[in-house]
Amino acid sequence: MNSNRLVNRISRRDFLKLAGAGAASVALANFLASCAPKSDGGTLNVLVPAAPDPAPPGVGQFSLDAFEQWKKNNGFEVTYEAPPWPQLHDKMAANFASGQYVHDIIYMSGWVPEFADYLIDFADELPADIIADLPPSSFSTLTWGGKRLGVIFTLSLLTMFYNKEMLDGIGVKEAPKTWDELKGVAKELTGGGKYGWVLNYGAPEGIGGVASYWMCFLQQAGGKLYDDKGQPSFNNAAGVDSLQCMVDLMEFTDPGSLSYVGINDATNVFAAGQAAMMMNWPFMWKPANDPATSKVVGKVNAAVLPAGPAGTASIDGTDAYTITSLSPNPEGARKLIEFYLDAEVQKRQVLDTGWLPIRLSVLNDPEVQAAAPNAAVVLEQAKNPYDSYVTPDYNAVTTAIGVEIQKALAGTQSAADSIKNASDQVIEIVKKRG
């Protein structure tokens, strides 16, 4: 009797245990399988910013039929992940840190040196006609360790945008050409709730942060962020003068600029006719001339940035597509990038979204020049320095500099002290870089 009970009890429990363990194992296996990204070679996973930031067909609303046709002809599905721009860096950092394949193609903006080890050099495999049609400097911000780790798809340099009507109102017929003219015009246009200048100084870091804006002024003053040995070299007259110019301009700048954390915050002020001048990326032309979003339609003009002691200078947005080293299908990824760089797609990119093409033949297309008169200005700006000084620790460097610049702009610290403090911090960061 005892032995029977024991057998019955064990078999029933064992059965329950085994069944439970089996079900749990199957559920866990299914769960893990569903978590794994698709890497069957038939699907290309692409990480890009959401529109209106520079996005490819399928996220941006252009060349949609051509995109469908490309997928059909090449037998690929394309899956986009398109978070807002500020989330991109965190997302790719987390993905790369996991060591797992997640994306084939990733949009980059100034982060190529930071993630260089996770990207492949594919530029040499691009068709010769595409390479020949790109500005010679297209790969400069994407080259790290002698490898060309991406390809720029939009010519995106900061240039000056101004409200012609407001400048006409004070008898100024063209954009200011020097720092002094800039300050003079801004002063005259400030008053009655309107301002001469607006920009987003709220976020310190990255391309489009206040540190990157200062880099334009720094180069205009003849300065450089690093010397030939890669050591910080801006704690000098050029560094201080460039920041002092920004500080002097603050009196005629929308004071909200100190709180605007994104370029759109500043763009909204300009498009509402509340500020006369700003520097911005080329995409600005289209929304500023769209009656649905702008009160300054037909009143906007573009010009190269005012010159400092060393002439005009800008920074490069470095909007590029890269291929990850864990991609199971780098060939397919490269073909998709070639599609993004196709002349017709590039043309639709500027006509439908405002983001300029990178291909010179498209930039020189009369239809493009008519739709985006600022293209010629950007090309002119590109004849002058536009180094963004990207490094593997770009965010740390620009945060350190940006915070010190904010102190100077807020008037709590002199320009000289800010530059010295920033330089000291960058020296530490460079040391840590090793």
Add this chain to the structure above:
Amino acid sequence: MQTTNEYNRKRYRLGLWFVAPAVFVLLIVLAYPIFASLVLSFLRVRFAGQGLSFEFNGLNNYADLFRKDLFREALFRSVYYTVIEVVSVILLALLVALMLNHPLGRSAFYRVVLLVPWALAPVANAVLWKWIYNANYGILNQALRGLGAIEENIIWLGKPWLALNMILVADIWKAVPFIALLILAGLQNIPSYLYKAARLDGANAWQQFVHITLPGIKTTFVISIVLQSIWALKVFDLIYVLTKGSPADSTVLLNYLSWRETFSNLDIGYGAAIANVLFALMLMLALVYIRALRPRQTQAQGG
């Protein structure tokens, strides 16, 4: 026949099987990250090659914390933020709960309306306040100008202490509803005969509040204070959307600093050390929370 002890042992073992999945999940989603974060804080982590490279760094990340002004400032600001938020939220929530407990305020409509701020997604709440505070078009400046209170627009997020306090206001607005409902539940547990007896004894409203209401919601108070302290310490969304730590790092609090060092600057070991300090602070508060709950459990068991 099975003895009572044997039966209890079997029940206990079966109980273990039932809780095993929950324990397993907790180990994966809670214990492992906490352990990993602790380990990371003793490492120097670099992005290199096909994955991360790790190098033992001893206590250097923790030494850096106390060497860097920004950490000390962020710690001070976090404490300031937490104290002000907790005091403000508790007082406002108590006021709201007392009004909702009044016969005129007992309509379910008021409770539903009250819950709206709390139900908003954190980022949606932050975007909403971003527009309210906008220097040029924000409704706050427009309203104050309309009332004649100000002549020039105020840059709410452009000055260090002002920006931090405006973030506090936005956070308090979102936090009050939940705490108010918590206190309301406490108020409704106070037997009404205590008030009747007090009135018969000639106690006025203030005496009733001090001697019946406050002691009656003491446990709820402690729980609210601890929960709100933890939530205030880990504020992130509002800072990320409204100021990104600006102006000049004046709104960088511990949680934001940990994120910035980890994900933006990719100094993962140092970011983990900051996160662990924050974790230790919250753990202490959680222990207080557990302690606060204990007397009630004892009373329930005893009663």
